[in-house]
Amino acid sequence: MDVSFWQKDLETIERQPLKKLQLKLLRETVDFALKTPFYKSRLHKVAITSSDDIKSLEDLKKIPFTTKDDLREGYPYGHLAVDLGDVVRIHTSSGTTGIPTVIYHTKSDLDNWTDLVARSIVATGATKKDIFQNMMSYGLFTGGLGLHYGAERVGLTIIPAGPGNTKRQMQLMKDFRTTLIHITPSYLLHIGSKLEEFGFSLKDFVLKKAYCGAEPYSGNTRKKLEKSFGIDVYNSYGLSEMNGPGVSFECVNKCGMHTWEDAYIMEVIDPKTGKNLGEEKEGELVFTTLRRRATPILRYRTRDLAFIYKGTCRCKRTHRRISRITGRSDDMLIVNGVNVFPSQIEEVIMKIPEVGNNYQVYLEKEGALDKLTVKVEIYSKMFTGDLLQLDSLKEKIINELRAAIILTPAVELHEPGVLPVSEGKAKRVADNRQKI
Amino acid sequence: MAKQLNIFMENRPGRLASIAEVLYKNKINIITFTIQDRGDFGLVKMMVDKPKDAHLVLADKGYACALKEVLVVSIPDKPGNLFKLAKILLKYKVNISDAYGFVMAAEKQGICSLELALLDKKKIKSILIKEGFSILEEEGIYELV
Numbered sequence: 001m002d003v004s005f006w007q008k009d010l011e012t013i014e015r016q017p018l019k020k021l022q023l024k025l026l027r028e029t030v031d032f033a034l035k036t037p038f039y040k041s042r043l044h045k046v047a048i049t050s051s052d053d054i055k056s057l058e059d060l061k062k063i064p065f066t067t068k069d070d071l072r073e074g075y076p077y078g079h080l081a082v083d084l085g086d087v088v089r090i091h092t093s094s095g096t097t098g099i100p101t102v103i104y105h106t107k108s109d110l111d112n113w114t115d116l117v118a119r120s121i122v123a124t125g126a127t128k129k130d131i132f133q134n135m136m137s138y139g140l141f142t143g144g145l146g147l148h149y150g151a152e153r154v155g156l157t158i159i160p161a162g163p164g165n166t167k168r169q170m171q172l173m174k175d176f177r178t179t180l181i182h183i184t185p186s187y188l189l190h191i192g193s194k195l196e197e198f199g200f201s202l203k204d205f206v207l208k209k210a211y212c213g214a215e216p217y218s219g220n221t222r223k224k225l226e227k228s229f230g231i232d233v234y235n236s237y238g239l240s241e242m243n244g245p246g247v248s249f250e251c252v253n254k255c256g257m258h259t260w261e262d263a264y265i266m267e268v269i270d271p272k273t274g275k276n277l278g279e280e281k282e283g284e285l286v287f288t289t290l291r292r293r294a295t296p297i298l299r300y301r302t303r304d305l306a307f308i309y310k311g312t313c314r315c316k317r318t319h320r321r322i323s324r325i326t327g328r329s330d331d332m333l334i335v336n337g338v339n340v341f342p343s344q345i346e347e348v349i350m351k352i353p354e355v356g357n358n359y360q361v362y363l364e365k366e367g368a369l370d371k372l373t374v375k376v377e378i379y380s381k382m383f384t385g386d387l388l389q390l391d392s393l394k395e396k397i398i399n400e401l402r403a404a405i406i407l408t409p410a411v412e413l414h415e416p417g418v419l420p421v422s423e424g425k426a427k428r429v430a431d432n433r434q435k436i
Numbered sequence: 437m438a439k440q441l442n443i444f445m446e447n448r449p450g451r452l453a454s455i456a457e458v459l460y461k462n463k464i465n466i467i468t469f470t471i472q473d474r475g476d477f478g479l480v481k482m483m484v485d486k487p488k489d490a491h492l493v494l495a496d497k498g499y500a501c502a503l504k505e506v507l508v509v510s511i512p513d514k515p516g517n518l519f520k521l522a523k524i525l526l527k528y529k530v531n532i533s534d535a536y537g538f539v540m541a542a543e544k545q546g547i548c549s550l551e552l553a554l555l556d557k558k559k560i561k562s563i564l565i566k567e568g569f570s571i572l573e574e575e576g577i578y579e580l581v
Contacts, residue, residue, distance in 0.1 A: 378444050378500040385442030385502030387472055387479045387534075412476050415446050417498045 003252065003315045004127075006119040006154070010262050011317045018318060019057060021262055025290035026060065027051035032081040033296040038074045060265060065274065065286065065299045071101035071241065080104050082294045092140050093240040096332075096341045098348075098404060103240055104294035110149070112291045113243040116260050117150020120249030123258065123315070124209060124234045126180055128155030133178040135169060135187065136214065136337075138162050141406075142244025143214055143337070147182045150246060156180070163337075166191060167198045174204040181210045182236075182245075184337035185217040185225065186436060189368035192228055202229065211236045213245060214337035216325045221436045235324055241300050242287050248322050256309045256321030263291045266320070267299070268308055271329035282307040284329045285322065303330045331429065333363065335370045340405045342429050345374060348404045354382040354393050358419040363431045370433060373410040374401060380416050437505040437557060438574050439487035440549070443480040444500040447473065455480060455494065462493045467577055468549070470536050481534075483508075483549070483577055505557060506549050508572040509564060513539050513546040521548060524567055530560055547572070 005011050013021070031051045033039035046062050047053065054060070071079060072095040079102070080087070088107050092100040105113070126132070132151045136143035138160060151158050159172055163184075169191065172178065181188075188210055195201060207229060212222070213236035222233045237257050238245035247264060248257035259266045265288040268277045277283040285302045289295075305328065309321040333340045342361055349355050356377035364371050376397065383389070390413060397411045420427045445451045452471070459466060465485040472479045484490045487503055494501045511517045518537070525532065530552055537548040552560065561571055 380495060380498065380500040383444060383500040383502055385479075385504045387474065390444065390474065390477065390479070413444070413446075414477075415444060415451075415498070416500055418446065 002125065004122050004125065006122040007115060011119060011123075011319065013262065013318055015318055018261060022265055022290060023054075023057050025262070026057065026265065026288065027054050029288070029290055029292075029296045029298070030054050030063075032293055033298055035081040036074070036079050036296070038070065038078045039296070039298065057265070060288065060299070061276070063298050065301050066297055067301050068096060068101060068241075068303070071297075072096065072099045075099050076102055079295050079297070081296055082106055087294050091142050091240050091244070093142075094339050094341065094344060094405065096343050098344065101241060102295075103243070105243075105292075106294045109243075109292050109294050112263065113146065113246060114149045114153050116243070116263055117146055117246035118153045119260065120236070120246050121147075121150055121154050121156070123249060123251040123317070124211070124232075125252045126151075126154070126156060126209060128157075130156045130180045130208075131159065131176055131178045132156040132180045132182070133159040133161050133169070133172060133176075135161050135163050135181055135183040141338075142238065142240045143182070146238065146244035146246055147211070163187065166194050170195065170198055170200045170204075173207065174200065177206050179206060179208045181207065183210055183212060184214045185212045185221060185233075186215060186336060186368050186370060188212065188225055188229075188233075189221070189436065192225070193368055205229075207231050209234065211245075211249075213237060215334045216327065217436045219324070237304075237306075237322065237325060239302055239304070241297060241302070242289060243292070247287070251313060251315040251317060253314050255313060256323055258313065258317050258319040258321050261319045264289060266308070266322070268306070269301075271301075271303075271305075277307075279308040279310045279320075282323070282326065303328050303332060305329055333361070333372075333429065333431070335363065335372050335407055338405070338407050340372070340407065344405050345401060345409075346428070348400045349374065349376055349397060352393070352397060352400070354379055354389070355397070356380075356416050358417075358421055359428065360419050361429045363429070363433050365433050368436075371410065372407060373412055375412040375414055375419055377414045377416050377419055437561070438483065438508045438549075438572060438577050440504045440506045440551075441482045441484060441487055441490050441494075442502050442504055443482070443494060445471075445478050445480050447476055447478050452480065455499065458493055458497055458499075459484065459490055462489065464490045464493070468536075468538070472534070487574070504551065506551050507557065507561060507564075508577060509548045509550065510570045510572055510576075511546045511548055513541070513543050517546065518548065520567075521564075521569065524564065525552075525560070528560060528563065 086106050087104045089105045092102045138144035210233045225233050234250040237248040248259040250257050267286040268283040271284040285304045287300050289297050304325045306322045356379040358377050360375040362373040394411050402408045467483045469482040533553045534551040539546050
């Protein structure tokens with residue numbers, strides 16, 4: 001199989017020079033991190049006051065993990081390491097409650113990110129001849145813009161379609177002869193199931209490749225998608241705290257996602273003990289940024305579960321590969337590619353006086369897509385006996401949840417005492433989705 | 437003014453039975469009832485012989501319920517009488533939020549229960565009386581059965 005590279009020297013760098021480069025970049029990153037109030041205090045506690053205290057990659061282990069809550073607590077400026085004037089873009093992502101996490105980017109940060117995405121695109125064999133329809137959200141969510149700029153740098157023809165409006169997506173794919181799409185796996189399944197209904201058939205398309213990310217899915221679903229569309233499907237992994245897409249990406253061999261190790265130090269840990277698990281053992285992915293100036297993050301606990309493959313890839317890239325994401329080590333839900341924490345939902349509904357104490361977050365499949373229903377109980381004492389009150393209450397809950405979690409959930413009103421009584425978080429979430 | 441008991445109810449089998457059981461066990465008689473459907477839930481509207489007691493026992497059992505004032509108008513069961521009633525409400529620009537009607541005695545008496553979106557209910561009550569309608573108070577409703 002033909003193998004192309006975007007930054008061949010970096011992508012095929014031998015392991016020893018790569019480790020040397022990682023150490024150099026880690027030391028730079030620590031110096032930048034020490035400029036932030038958060039890391040200054042945290043690193044001083046473990047006697048790291050300058051990059052001189054990092055003598056080898058082993059010293060990384062002296063640095064405590066950074067969690068999503070740490071990022072939230074620093075909101076909005078606690079993790080900013082450069083002058084705000086040098087920041088050219090802000091991305092935020094959902095926090096575990098109402099406070100989001102924010103990532104700042106300098107011009108060079110975006111430049112580096114774009115190169116990582118460009119590498120990823122080229123690694124799948126895509127070229128400037130490809131017509132690329134990007135069906136991920138543009139905006140604060142990094143999926144859309146991340147792939148967009150990488151693809152632009154490689155020279156692909158981009159259709160910035162964004163998500164949704166399935167019929168128009170099909171029309172664009174047909175009219176502009178789209179060869180490559182970036183999409184959540186469940187939305188690709190959805191498109192497959194709606195072709196006939198919207199008056200299209202596979203013969204209308206010349207699709208060759210799909211990049212699938214933002215939600216976990218199985219190897220079998222990939223095979224199903226590849227077979228039914230007659231295309232190659234490549235796995236993509238990223239998270240906004242580590243820029244977004246372009247952290248780990250599959251090459252033409254489709255045997256795990258290469259993590260760009262000159263931009264991130266990757267670890268896999270036991271989520272309970274924090275112990276390093278090395279290769280081939282499934283655990284929680286932990287990343288350290290190596291090239292980001294505005295928001296350096298050290299040993300970030302992603303809560304995503306995966307393992308690192310042993311051995312090298314036939315493509316000659318020396319960057320190690322991770323498995324597909326198999327799950328989460330926390331209670332975060334991924335609903336149609338959007339990350340939602342049950343605590344975010346709780347925070348919204350508990351502020352509404354007409355709602356009682358018990359609630360349930362219910363997930364199911366509606367066709368290929370996820371359906372999120374929030375069930376709440378009416379608080380008897382606040383009930384005025386009016387149907388209009390109930391209607392506007394439902395509307396209010398939907399609107400406030402939409403503002404908090406970006407998704408539009410269905411809301412069900414229940415009689416008091418009907419929903420499971422609150423005893424910890426587990427019972428609050430009923431996930432009846434079949435894994436794809 | 438008469439009292440109507442409005443009860444929030446999920447739309448699934450057995451909910452009406454459970455409300456009716458509570459009322460039965462407390463010896464409360466139902467005079468009228470209607471259900472408004474909103475898909476996954478509904479609102480039961482009832483007139484009962486002991487509205488305050490009914491409200492207490494249901495609330496005690498955890499139901500979300502409330503007492504509402506309604507205007508119960510007795511109208512002779514003759515063609516044109518609903519038109520006459522509605523015209524008066526139009527004249528005073530009174531909007532009807534909800535209503536239901538039934539015949540008590542054919543060709544004699546009809547009943548129209550009105551929920552009015554109006555603050556000054558007493559005023560419209562006296563207007564209707566002046567126009568020749570009789571308004572049933574709580575006791576009057578119990579006498580219907």
